[in-house]
Amino acid sequence: xxxxxxxxxxxxxxxxxxxxxxxxxxxxxxxxxxxxxxxxxxxxxxxxxxxxxxxxxxxxxxxxxxxxxxxxxxxxxxxxxxxxxxxxxxxxxxxxxxxxxxxxxxxxxxxxxxxxxxxxxxxxxxxxxxxxxxxxxxxxxxxxxxxxxxxxxxxxxxxxxxxxxxxxxxxxxxxxxxxxxxxxxxxxxxxxxxxxxxxxxxxxxxxxxxxxxxxxxxxxxxxxxxxxxxxxxxxxxxxxxxxxxxxxxxxxxxxxxxxxxxxxxxxxxxxxxxxxxxxxxxxxxxxxxxxxxxxxxxxxxxxxxxxxxxxxxxxxxxxxxxxxxxxxxxxxxxxxxxxxxxxxxxxxxxxxxxxxxxxxxxxxxxxxxxxxxxxxxxxxxxxxxxxxxxxxxxxxxxxxxxxxxxxxxxxxxxxxxxxxxxxxxx
Amino acid sequence: xxxxxxxxxxxxxxxxxxxxxxxxxxxxxxxxxxxxxxxxxxxxxxxxxxxxxxxxxxxxxxxxxxxxxxxxxxxxxxxxxxxxxxxxxxxxxxxxxxxxxxxxxxxxxxxxxxxxxxxxxxxxxxxxxxxxxxxxxxxxxxxxxxxxxxxxxxxxxxxxxxxxxxxxxxxxxxxxxxxxxxxxxxxxxxxxxxxxxxxxxxxxxxxxxxxxxxxxxxxxxxxxxxxxxxxxxxxxxxxxxxxxxxxxxxxxxxxxxxxxxxxxxxxxxxxxxxxxxxxxxxxxxxxxxxxxxxxxxxxxxxxxxxxxxxxxxxxxxxxxxxxxxxxxxxxxxxxxxxxxxxxxxxxxxxxxxxxxxxxxxxxxxxxx
Numbered sequence: 162x163x164x165x166x167x168x169x170x171x172x173x174x175x176x177x178x179x180x181x182x183x184x185x186x187x188x189x190x191x192x193x194x195x196x197x198x199x200x201x202x203x204x205x206x207x208x209x210x211x212x213x214x215x216x217x218x219x220x221x222x223x224x225x226x227x228x229x230x231x232x233x234x235x236x237x238x239x240x241x242x243x244x245x246x247x248x249x250x251x252x253x254x255x256x257x258x259x260x261x262x263x264x265x266x267x268x269x270x271x272x273x274x275x276x277x278x279x280x281x282x283x284x285x286x287x288x289x290x291x292x293x294x295x296x297x298x299x300x301x302x303x304x305x306x307x308x309x310x311x312x313x314x315x316x317x318x319x320x321x322x323x324x325x326x327x328x329x330x331x332x333x334x335x336x337x338x339x340x341x342x343x344x345x346x347x348x349x350x351x352x353x354x355x356x357x358x359x360x361x362x363x364x365x366x367x368x369x370x371x372x373x374x375x376x377x378x379x380x381x382x383x384x385x386x387x388x389x390x391x392x393x394x395x396x397x398x399x400x401x402x403x404x405x406x407x408x409x410x411x412x413x414x415x416x417x418x419x420x421x422x423x424x425x426x427x428x429x430x431x432x433x434x435x436x437x438x439x440x441x442x443x444x445x446x447x448x449x450x451x452x453x454x455x456x457x458x459x460x461x462x463x464x465x466x467x468x469x470x471x472x473x474x475x476x477x478x479x480x481x482x483x484x485x486x487x488x489x490x491x492x493x494x495x496x497x498x499x500x501x502x503x504x505x506x507x508x509x510x511x512x513x514x515x516x517x518x519x520x521x522x523x524x525x526x527x528x529x530x531x532x533x534x535x536x537x538x539x540x541x542x543x544x545x546x547x548x549x550x551x552x553x554x555x556x557x558x559x560x561x562x563x564x565x566x567x568x569x570x571x572x573x574x575x576x577x578x579x580x581x582x583x584x585x586x587x
Numbered sequence: 588x589x590x591x592x593x594x595x596x597x598x599x600x601x602x603x604x605x606x607x608x609x610x611x612x613x614x615x616x617x618x619x620x621x622x623x624x625x626x627x628x629x630x631x632x633x634x635x636x637x638x639x640x641x642x643x644x645x646x647x648x649x650x651x652x653x654x655x656x657x658x659x660x661x662x663x664x665x666x667x668x669x670x671x672x673x674x675x676x677x678x679x680x681x682x683x684x685x686x687x688x689x690x691x692x693x694x695x696x697x698x699x700x701x702x703x704x705x706x707x708x709x710x711x712x713x714x715x716x717x718x719x720x721x722x723x724x725x726x727x728x729x730x731x732x733x734x735x736x737x738x739x740x741x742x743x744x745x746x747x748x749x750x751x752x753x754x755x756x757x758x759x760x761x762x763x764x765x766x767x768x769x770x771x772x773x774x775x776x777x778x779x780x781x782x783x784x785x786x787x788x789x790x791x792x793x794x795x796x797x798x799x800x801x802x803x804x805x806x807x808x809x810x811x812x813x814x815x816x817x818x819x820x821x822x823x824x825x826x827x828x829x830x831x832x833x834x835x836x837x838x839x840x841x842x843x844x845x846x847x848x849x850x851x852x853x854x855x856x857x858x859x860x861x862x863x864x865x866x867x868x869x870x871x872x873x874x875x876x877x878x879x880x881x882x883x884x885x886x887x888x889x890x891x892x893x894x895x896x897x898x899x900x901x902x903x904x905x906x907x908x909x910x911x912x913x914x915x916x917x918x919x920x921x922x923x924x925x926x927x928x929x930x931x932x933x934x935x936x937x938x939x940x941x942x943x944x945x946x947x948x949x950x951x952x953x954x955x
Contacts, residue, residue, distance in 0.1 A: 236753070366626065367781050371825055375900055375911060395754065400902035400909070420928070423905040436905050438758055478906040516762045518787035519806050521823050522884040522907075522922060525787070527762050538906060547769065 202227040202387045203248065203355060208257035209411075210243055217243040218254070219411035225355075225387050226403075230378060233391045234398040234434060235408035241391040244408070245357045248389065249278050261354065274355075277348035281360040284344060287333035291324060291343050294332055298351050318346040321380060338369040345377070349384065356381070356388040362397065374401055395435045399423060407431050429563050432474050438525060438536040441480075444565065445473045452562075456532030458510040461503055461555055472563040477525065477536040479559035482512075482545075483552045503557035511550040512537075528553065589613035590651060590774060591637070591742065597645030598632050606632040608798035609646065617772040619765075623785040624795035625821070630778045631746055633795070637776060638667050638744050651741065666740035668748050671731040671760060674719040681706075681715040684733045691738070705733050708770055725759060732763050736771070743768075743775040749784065761787055782822045786810065794818050810882075812945065816952040819880045819945060825909065827880040827945070830916045834877040834946060834955070844879050844946065849915035851893060853879060856941040876949035883909060885943035886921040892938035894919075898929045912937065 201224035210218040217240045225231040235241050246252045248259060250271035258267045266274050285294050295318060299311045319325040322342045327335065332343065341361060348356060361377075362370045378401050381388050392398055398405050399419045407414040407422060415427045419435075426432035432440045443460065445452040447469045451459040460473060512530030519541065526537045526545060530553055537553055545551065591614040598607040607629040614620050622630035635641040637648060639660035647656045655663050674683045681702055688698045706712045709729055719727055736743065745764075749757045765788055768775050779785055785792050786806040794801045794809060794817075802814035813819035813827070820826035830853075832846040844853045896914030903925060910921045910929055914937060921937060929935065946955045 367783070367824075368625065368821065368826070375902065378900055378902075393753065396904060399905050419903045419905075420925070423903075437754055439755055476906065516765050518762070518765070520783055520786050521810050522882070547766075 201225070202229075202262055203389070204260045205248070206258045206260075208244070208247060208259065209255050210240075210247055210252060211255055212243065216411050218247065218257075220257070221408075221411070221413055222257075223406050223413060223416060225389055227387055228382075228385050229403045230381055230388045230390060230401060231404055231406060232398045232402035233389060233406045233408055234393070234395065236393055236434075238410075239393075239408040240411040241393075241408055242359055243411075245278070245359050245389065245391055248355075249276050249357055250274050275353050276355045276357055277351055277353040278357045278359065279341075279344050279348050279361045281363050285332040285335075285340055285347075287331070289332055290329050291319075291332060291335070291346075292328040294343055295319070295328075295346050295350055298347055314350045314352075318350045321349070321383075322346045322376075337365050338373065341365060341373065345380075349380070352384075353386065356386060356390075358388060358390040360392055360394075361390075363392070363394070370397075377401065395437060399435060407434055426474075426561065429472055429474060432561065432563075436476055438477050438538070440474045440476050440561075441535045442563075443473045443475075443531055443533065443535075445471050445562075454531035454533075456510075458531040460531060461557055461560055468564070470565050472565045473555075474561040474563060475555050475559065477538040478523075479556045480535070480537045480553045481556060482526075482537055482539065482554065503555055508552055510552075512553050514545055514547055514549045514551060517545055517547055526551075588652060590616040591776075592649040593633070593637075593646065594649065595646035596633065596636060596643055596648065598629070598636060598641060599644045605798055607636070610800055612793060612800065612803065614774060614776070616774055618790045619768050619775045619777065619788060620791055620793060621785040621789035622776065622778045622793050622795055623780070623782060623822075624801075625780055628795040629798040630780075630795050634744050634746055634776060634778050637742070638665050639663050640667075664741040666736070666738045666743050668735045668743060668745040670748050670750065671728070671735060671752070674727055674731060674734075676719055678718075679715065680711065680717050680719070680722070680730055683719065683730055684711075684715075684737055686734060687737055701737060701739070705737055709733055709767065724756070728756065728760055729763055732760065732767060736767065736773070739771075739773065741774065743773055743777075745775065745777040747779055748777075749779075757784070764788065783824060786822070792822075794821065796821075811943075812954065813880070814954050816878060816880070816947050819947070823882060825883060825920055827882055828886065828919045830879040830881075830919075831949065832877060832879060833874050835874045844877065844944075846879075846916045848917055849894075851915060853893075853939060853944070854941045855944055855946065877955065878947045878949050878952075880945040880947060881939050881943060883920040883922040885940040886919055887938045887940065888921065888923065888935050889938040890936055892936035894937040894939070896935055896937055898931055898933045898935060900931070901929055903928075910935075 203225040205221055205223050208218050208221040209216070221244060233241050233244060243252060247254050250266070250269060254267065258265055260266060261274065286297070292315060295315045296311060299306050299314065315328070319328055322345060324339065324342050324346060327339060327343070332340065335343065345361070362373055365373065374397060390401060402419050404416060404418055405422050406416050409430065415422055415431045422431065423435050426435070429442055443454050445454055445460060447463045448459070450463055452461045452463045452471065452473060453459050510531070512528035512535065514526050514528050515534070516527040518525040522541055523538050524541050524545070526539065528535050528537060528551065535553065539545070593610050593612040596607060596610040599605045610633060622633060624630050632641060636643050639655070639658060643656055647654055649655065650663065675686070678686070684702050684705065685698045688701065702715070706715055711726070711729060711733060714722060714726060714730070719730070722730070735748070749760050752760060761784060777788060789806055791803060791805055792809045793803050796817050802809055802818045809818060809822050813822060816829070830846050832844055834842050834844055837843050841855050844855055845851065846853065894914050894916055896912040896919065898910060899913050899918070900911040902909040902911070906925060908923050908925045910923055912919050912921060912935060919937065947953060948955055
């Protein structure tokens with residue numbers, strides 16, 4: 162059983178904890194419209210860490226603001242967990258510095274940082290009741306919280322997390338979702354200065370993950386405590402983050418709001434990390450005023466000057482289509498949309514539908530088109546079947562043109578001054 | 588007669604725990620059936636009974652007209668697929684695909700022709716002499732599927748085979764399974780707790796809970812016309828919005844629904860589906876407690892909408908947003924396209940699409 166060292170007493174907590182306690186309360190966040198404040202609370206400068214032969218962190222600089230949920234997104238091995246452990250003080254960086262609220266904490270003890278860490282594995286004491294698990298961090302030596310204050314905080318956390326009826330149950334008898342709620346409760350009763358969450362929803366089933374996503378966002382907002390949340394799940398990152406940091410091989414590829422990163426990824430590598438199904442990437446050449454795919458399919462009008470080869474990125478929901486082999490009444494609703502219209506919808510280069518996936522509000526098509534396979538997401542009322550011929554049309558304003566050589570490069574850490582021209586065409 | 592029939596199938600473990608409490612299901616040849624439900628619902632136990640890995644304690648299983656309830660697994664002509672494992676790096680593609688046949692002692696000439704056949708169907712022929720590390724991730728997945736299905740039994744039984752893959756791989760594998768199943772027409776029973784996987788793969792979904800079947804239907808039926816509150820909440824991401832209230836008779840017309848919170852009357856109209864609904868809700872003779880259900884994509888922002896609310900949280904998803912609204916009727920989730928952002932606390936008015944409303948009896952939780 163892991164003893165959650167970070168959940169035990171924090172150095173400066175006793176002073177501010179008692180008074181501040183439940184002051185913020187479980188109040189509804191409605192009406193609270195303050196934007197993310199610009200005060201950097203946590204600041205990392207050039208953080209590097211080598212683990213064995215791996216450069217786990219290769220010069221990471223980032224900031225988390227005082228009232229912000231910052232999501233660190235990356236695949237396995239990107240350095241996400243090492244980053245959290247370094248912020249927590251469980252790892253010492255080889256180079257770089259960490260400051261919290263303007264104070265350098267790079268060499269500070271984990272306990273003195275006053276950070277709460279929640280793991281993917283729930284790490285509760287299985288034989289203890291929920292109440293005892295929650296009390297544990299508050300009864301740590303040197304903490305000296307008065308008993309009524311301990312009970313008040315437990316009551317507050319239990320109500321907030323809807324676990325009041327579970328307080329006297331043994332932890333081993335809880336469901337996965339209940340355990341993770343208790344683990345989060347154990348982190349919040351301390352009223353730490355910063356939350357670090359290491360894929361806390363990953364081991365829960367899909368339904369529960371979805372519910373806890375929103376609960377965590379609203380909880381954090383009510384607490385007004387900054388949170389760094391690590392995940393490999395793009396839906397979690399998009400839906401929960403105030404800002405996202407995209408990490409790959411120990412480097413920051415891009416930092417921005419979910420919308421900035423989804424709509425204006427700096428590189429194909431970043432573009433591929435957000436969106437499900439993934440963005441379509443097609444190699445295109447400039448031919449007679451158009452961007453044309455490898456097999457000769459014209460896709461988009463091209464701007465008059467610039468490079469002759471690009472990598473065209475288009476999200477599945479930004480392709481409209483017309484069904485060829487079906488009666489007109491079977492046309493999907495999307496066929497009439499003309500926003501940011503692209504005049505090119507070339508009937509001589511139809512796509513063939515291979516797989517139709519119905520997923521409730523939308524339907525996903527996998528098509529053979531433009532010399533490769535392309536995903537198209539249409540509103541569900543479309544009645545497209547495998548084998549149908551369709552004419553896809555890329556919405557010009559939504560396409561992203563990348564430098565083809567950027568396909569394998571890591572990209573720059575921030576948005577470049579010349580954006581990869583979403584639009585890029587009339 | 589259906590190809591595979593489960594007739595009152597039951598499983599009670601020796602300690603008295605009931606896992607499956609009587610399941611009736613008819614599966615046609617070539618169908619892809621998904622057993623969907625939360626952990627502990629009995630879906631895996633049902634699959635294992637079909638495989639013969641668990642013996643039923645009640646009821647019967649008939650396959651192709653034959654009672655196989657007590658038959659040994661090896662005599663049932665079923666192929667169990669647990670996971671799509673990584674390929675053996677030191678074996679060629681051909682050797683990888685052939686592996687299960689070789690392990691089963693199939694003669695070499697048969698192995699060769701069967702690998703050739705599956706490779707041709709899945710367009711892998713040109714890769715047979717390659718090693719996995721020379722191939723793209725997509726080709727590697729195709730090969731692992733080819734290996735999983737090379738035995739070509741009468742029924743594939745798949746138990747959460749995509750569980751260990753990451754999201755992109757899951758999606759790609761899902762599409763491969765669907766394309767391959769359509770091409771090969773092998774009856775397939777697939778178990779998952781992931782409703783999106785179920786919706787995208789299934790010809791028909793069997794929603795299970797507590798060892799019982801809650802609903803059997805096409806993905807559209809289960810999604811649009813859930814049989815009860817459990818199905819309505821479990822299927823869909825997020826599940827349906829629920830509004831507690833009262834159903835009141837209105838003479839000959841459709842009954843009216845009045846919400847418990849806010850006492851707001853909501854217009855109901857007869858649902859129009861792609862199919863005829865088996866039963867029409869009969870107008871109640873007196874007011875009765877009911878729960879109204881509506882999917883987030885049928886909640887619309889409308890300045891003339893009858894429901895007032897304030898934005899709590901916006902979940903941006905890239906291609907769409909789920910906006911959580913604290914409304915007069917309680918919390919509602921509305922799906923919008925992601926082109927605009929709503930400030931937290933912003934006041935909005937909402938309208939519910941009357942054609943898309945489901946009504947459930949509050950006490951039986953059944954659809955009305």
